[in-house]
Amino acid sequence: MFTVNRRINFFDCDPAGIIFFSRVFEFCHSAYEKLIESFELDADYWDNAIYVVPIVHTECDYYKPLKYGDEISIEVSVSQLKTSSFELTYKLKLNEEVCASVKTVHVFVSREDWNKMEI
Numbered sequence: 001m002f003t004v005n006r007r008i009n010f011f012d013c014d015p016a017g018i019i020f021f022s023r024v025f026e027f028c029h030s031a032y033e034k035l036i037e038s039f040e041l042d043a044d045y046w047d048n049a050i051y052v053v054p055i056v057h058t059e060c061d062y063y064k065p066l067k068y069g070d071e072i073s074i075e076v077s078v079s080q081l082k083t084s085s086f087e088l089t090y091k092l093k094l095n096e097e098v099c100a101s102v103k104t105v106h107v108f109v110s111r112e113d114w115n116k117m118e119i
Contacts, residue, residue, distance in 0.1 A: 001077045002038065004031040008070045018065040025058065028090040028102045031074040035088075050110070051117060056085075057105040064099040066092065072099070084108050084116040 080087035090102040
């Protein structure tokens, strides 16, 4: 498991004062980027001449509101690993309580023809 800490800013919130739903996906993608950086890969994962790794599915469940000023942790884990794809699960926590959970499915495809390829 990989963990990133984040503070909810005022601009992350909607008029009701809770995090705007789409910002949760931005937080998770930022944690995903930090996870990839932590691998210290030799090849450039984000700008690779051979492959790209688009997200093909996302889902999110919201359990408790996240509000301006909250200091949260985002836990990232690999929940499924297949030949050409992987699924990441994110848990956004406030004081160890899960407030939202996200899943993203990523597929390795050839940059040339966009066909699936092995990881």
